[in-house]
Amino acid sequence: MNPHVLDKVPLITLVGPPNSGKTTLFNYLCGKNLKTVNYPGATVEYSIAQLNEKYNLKGEVLDSPGIVSLHPNSPDEHIAIDSLYSHPKYGMADVVLVTIDSSQISRHLLLAKQLIDSGFNLIIVLTMIDILNKRGLEISDEQLSKEMNCSVVSIDGRTGKGIDKLINVVESNLDKVKLNKKKNPVKPNGELKFNSILDSYKLIESIEKKVIHENSGNHQNINIEAANKRIRVLNSFIKNNSNSDLLTYKTDKILLHKFWGLFFFFIIMSLTFTSIFWLAEPVMNLVDILFTFLSAQAVNILGNNWFGDLISDGLISGTGSVMVFVPQILILFLILGLLEDSGYLARGAMLIDRPLSKIGLNGKSFVPMLSGFACAIPAIMAARTISNKRERFLTIFIIPLLSCSARLPVYALLIAFLIPADKAWIGGLILATIYVFSISSSVIVAAIMNKFKHKLVKEEDNSSFILELPAYRKPKLKVVLNNSITSSKIYLKRAGPIILIFALILWFLTYFPNYNPKIETQDLTQEQIKQEISSERLSTSYASDLGKIIQPIMTPVGMDWRVGVSLIAAFTAREVFVSSMALIFKVTSDNQNDLQASLLDAMRKAEIGNTGEKLFTTATIAGLIIFFVFALQCLSTVAISKKETGGWRIPILQVLIFTFTAYILMFITVNGLRALGIS
Amino acid sequence: MRTASELKFGEKVIITHVDENHPSSRRILEVGFTPGQEIELMNKSIFNDPLAFSVRGTLIAIRKNEADCIIVT
Numbered sequence: 001m002n003p004h005v006l007d008k009v010p011l012i013t014l015v016g017p018p019n020s021g022k023t024t025l026f027n028y029l030c031g032k033n034l035k036t037v038n039y040p041g042a043t044v045e046y047s048i049a050q051l052n053e054k055y056n057l058k059g060e061v062l063d064s065p066g067i068v069s070l071h072p073n074s075p076d077e078h079i080a081i082d083s084l085y086s087h088p089k090y091g092m093a094d095v096v097l098v099t100i101d102s103s104q105i106s107r108h109l110l111l112a113k114q115l116i117d118s119g120f121n122l123i124i125v126l127t128m129i130d131i132l133n134k135r136g137l138e139i140s141d142e143q144l145s146k147e148m149n150c151s152v153v154s155i156d157g158r159t160g161k162g163i164d165k166l167i168n169v170v171e172s173n174l175d176k177v178k179l180n181k182k183k184n185p186v187k188p189n190g191e192l193k194f195n196s197i198l199d200s201y202k203l204i205e206s207i208e209k210k211v212i213h214e215n216s217g218n219h220q221n222i223n224i225e226a227a228n229k230r231i232r233v234l235n236s237f238i239k240n241n242s243n244s245d246l247l248t249y250k251t252d253k254i255l256l257h258k259f260w261g262l263f264f265f266f267i268i269m270s271l272t273f274t275s276i277f278w279l280a281e282p283v284m285n286l287v288d289i290l291f292t293f294l295s296a297q298a299v300n301i302l303g304n305n306w307f308g309d310l311i312s313d314g315l316i317s318g319t320g321s322v323m324v325f326v327p328q329i330l331i332l333f334l335i336l337g338l339l340e341d342s343g344y345l346a347r348g349a350m351l352i353d354r355p356l357s358k359i360g361l362n363g364k365s366f367v368p369m370l371s372g373f374a375c376a377i378p379a380i381m382a383a384r385t386i387s388n389k390r391e392r393f394l395t396i397f398i399i400p401l402l403s404c405s406a407r408l409p410v411y412a413l414l415i416a417f418l419i420p421a422d423k424a425w426i427g428g429l430i431l432a433t434i435y436v437f438s439i440s441s442s443v444i445v446a447a448i449m450n451k452f453k454h455k456l457v458k459e460e461d462n463s464s465f466i467l468e469l470p471a472y473r474k475p476k477l478k479v480v481l482n483n484s485i486t487s488s489k490i491y492l493k494r495a496g497p498i499i500l501i502f503a504l505i506l507w508f509l510t511y512f513p514n515y516n517p518k519i520e521t522q523d524l525t526q527e528q529i530k531q532e533i534s535s536e537r538l539s540t541s542y543a544s545d546l547g548k549i550i551q552p553i554m555t556p557v558g559m560d561w562r563v564g565v566s567l568i569a570a571f572t573a574r575e576v577f578v579s580s581m582a583l584i585f586k587v588t589s590d591n592q593n594d595l596q597a598s599l600l601d602a603m604r605k606a607e608i609g610n611t612g613e614k615l616f617t618t619a620t621i622a623g624l625i626i627f628f629v630f631a632l633q634c635l636s637t638v639a640i641s642k643k644e645t646g647g648w649r650i651p652i653l654q655v656l657i658f659t660f661t662a663y664i665l666m667f668i669t670v671n672g673l674r675a676l677g678i679s
Numbered sequence: 680m681r682t683a684s685e686l687k688f689g690e691k692v693i694i695t696h697v698d699e700n701h702p703s704s705r706r707i708l709e710v711g712f713t714p715g716q717e718i719e720l721m722n723k724s725i726f727n728d729p730l731a732f733s734v735r736g737t738l739i740a741i742r743k744n745e746a747d748c749i750i751v752t
Contacts, residue, residue: 068706068709068710069709071705071709073706103736104735104736104737106711106735106736107710107711107735107736107737110709194699194704194705194708197705197708197709197713198708198713198714201708201713248738249721252721252722252731252738253722256722256723256724256731258723258724258725261724261725262725346740350724350729350731350740351724351725353724353728353729353740353742354724354725354726354728354729355725355726363729462702462703464702464703464706464742464745465729465740465741465742465745466703466706466707466710466739466740466741466742466745467739467740467741468710468737468738468739468740469731469737469738469739469740470737470738471737471738
C-alpha cells in the first residue's frame with residue numbers, strides 16, 4: 001500500500017504525551033534542513049528535519065504535537081491524530097517513536113498501547129530515567145519490551161546517552177519493515193468505550209508491576225505485595241525523595257495559593273510585558289537607524305529620480321517598517337516559551353479558569369490570549385487546544401482586541417507625538433494604559449458576546465478543564481530560543497509580503513501620475529524645492545483622488561483624507577499605517593534625523609487644507625489611538641479566523657463590530673475632548 | 680458517598696468508581712483517575728475551582744464539577 005517503504009527516505013515520526021521529553025529527543029535526532037510544516041499545523045507547527053548525519057542513517061524525523069490518547073478531545077488533538085494515520089504531506093510514518101516518561105509509565109503507556117493496538121510500527125523510548133532512579137526505582141527495558149511486544153530503548157535527555165542504541169534499533173527495525181510487507185494502521189472507529197480504558201489500565205498496571213524494580217533489589221523474585229508497595233511509592237507525589245517533586249510541591253503552595261497565587265500571577269504577567277519593551281527597545285532603535293541609513297544611501301547612489309525614490313521610500317522603508325518590530329515578537333515568544341517550559345503557563349491557566357469561564361471563556365483561553373499580544377495569527381491557531389466549540393469561537397472572537405505587536409509601531413508614533421522627548425516615562429505610562437484598556441475591552445466584549453452565546457454557536461457542548469501541571473524545572477534555553485526564532489520566521493513569512501506589497505502599492509499611489517511636477521524654483525533653496533515638488537506630487541496623486549472620496553467620513557473626526565488613506569491602507573496590516581504616514585507626510589528626507597523624528601516634525605506642521613487648523617492635535621491623536629485599539633485591521637487575521645471557524649460568519653462579525661465600534665469611539669473621543677476644551 | 684471535590688488538603692483516598700454518565704468521564708480516566716488509584720488534593724485555585732490532584736505520580740488540574748464524577752472512599 002505505502003510507496004514509502006522501499007525507495008524513499010524513511011519517515012520517523014515522534015509521538016508522545018505532553019511533557020514526555022519528545023522535543024528533547026527531536027533535538028538530538030535532527031540534523032540539517034530543519035523546517036516547520038505549516039499544514040496541518042496544530043498549535044505549534046510540525047517540525048521536520050533530516051536525521052543527523054553523524055548517525056549514518058538516512059531518514060526524516062517528524063515531531064508531532066503532544067497527545068494523551070488516540071481518541072481526540074479537541075481540534076488540535078484531532079489534527080495531530082489524523083495526521084499520524086496519514087500526514088497530508090509526508091504520508092504515513094515508517095516507524096513511530098513514542099516517548100514515555102518512565103517515572104509516569106502507568107499513565108504514559110496508555111498511548112503506547114493504543115498505538116500498538118492500532119497497528120503502528122512502534123519503538124518505545126523511555127525518558128526521565130534519572131527521576132525514576134532518584135525515587136529509588138529502576139525499569140527493565142527487556143521486560144517491558146517482552147510485555148509490550150515492541151522494541152524499548154531508554155535515553156538520557158541530559159547527556160544523550162542511549163541515542164546511539166536507539167539509532168541501531170531504528171535501523172534494524174527499518175530493515176525488518178523492508179523485508180516484511182508493512183501493515184497499515186487502522187484508526188479505531190466509534191467512541192472509546194469507558195470499560196476499554198479501564199481494561200487497558202488494568203493491563204498496564206500489571207505490566208508496570210513487572211517492569212519496575214527497586215534499585216538494589218533482586219530482579220528475579222517479585223512478590224505481589226512488594227510490587228504493590230513499589231507502585232504506591234511511584235504514585236505518591238511527595239512521599240518519595242525526589243527533589244523536583246518536593247520543589248514543585250513547595251512552589252505550588254505559593255504560586256497556586258488562594259491569595260498569593262493571584263498576586264504573583266499579576267506580577268509575572270506585568271514583568272512579562274514590561275520586559276518586552278525594555279529588552280526590545282534598543283534593538284528596535286538599531287533596526288530603525290539601519291534602515292534610515294540604507295534608505296539615504298539608496299538615494300545617494302541611485303540619484304533623485306523616481307527609481308531612487310522607489311527603492312529608498314518604497315522598498316527599503318517598507319521593509320524597515322516590517323523588520324522594526326521583529327525584536328518585540330521574538331522576545332515575547334521567548335518569554336512565553338520560558339514560562340511554558342518552566343511549567344508556569346499551565347498553572348496560570350488553572351488560576352484564571354474560573355474567572356474566564358464566567359465570561360464564556362476557558363482557562364485554556366489563557367495561552368492563546370497571551371500569544372495574542374504578539375500576533376493574532378498564532379494565537380487564533382492556539383485556540384485549538386480548547387475542546388468546547390463555543391468557548392473556542394469566543395476566544396477567537398476577542399483575540400483581535402488584544403494589543404498585538406503590529407500596533408506597537410503605531411502607538412509608538414502617536415505617543416511620541418503627544419509627549420515631549422525628554423519625558424519618555426510618560427510614554428511608557430500611556431502605553432501601559434492602552435494595554436490595560438485593550439485587556440478590559442476584550443473582557444467586556446467577551447462578556448457581551450457571551451450573552452448571545454446561543455447565537456454564536458448553536459450546539460451545546462461539554463465545557464471542560466483537564467490539564468496536567470508539569471513539575472517545575474529549569475527551562476531549556478536552547479530549545480526555547482530555537483522555537484521563538486522559528487515562530488518569528490513564520491510570522492515574518494506570513495505578514496511580511498503583505499506589508500511590503502502594500503507599501504509598494506501605496507508608494508505608487510502617492511507618487512504617480514504627476515511624478516515630476518513643474519514648480520516655480522526662483523528664490524528657493526535646494527531643500528525648499530524638494531519640499532515643493534513632494535507636496536505638489538502628492539496633492540495631484542492617485543492617493544489624493546482616492547482620499548477625497550473618504551473625506552466625508554474623516555471630517556467628523558477632525559481629520560483629512562491623508563489620515564484616511566493611511567487608515568484604509570492599515571486594513572491590510574496595522575503597521576502599514578506608519579509606513580503610509582511616512583510616505584504621505586515625510587516631506588523631506590534629511591539624513592540627520594531618523595525616520596520617526598522627521599515624520600513627527602512633518603506631522604506637527606500638517607494643516608487641514610488651507611484653513612491653518614492643525615491636523616494633529618491631542619484630541620485627534622487620542623482618537624486615532626482608540627481607533628487602533630478596536631479596529632480589526634489585518635487581512636491575515638480575517639483569513640485565519642475564517643479558516644479556524646470554518647466560515648465567514650465569525651470574521652465578518654469581527655470586522656463589522658470592531659471597526660464600527662472603533663469609529664464611533666474615535667468620534668466620541670475627538671469631539672468629547674474638544675468639548676472639554678482639549679483641542 | 681463522597682466525591683473528589685469534597686477532599687481536604689493532605690487527605691489520601693482511593694478512587695472507588697468514576698461516574699460514566701459525566702461527559703468528561705472518558706478523559707478523566709485517560710489522564711489516570713481510575714478506580715483503585717490513590718489520589719490526594721494538592722491545590723485549589725482562587726474561588727476553590729479548579730482543583731489539582733496528585734494521581735499516578737503527577738499533578739492534574741480538573742474543574743470542581745469534573746471532580747464530582749470521581750467517587751472516593
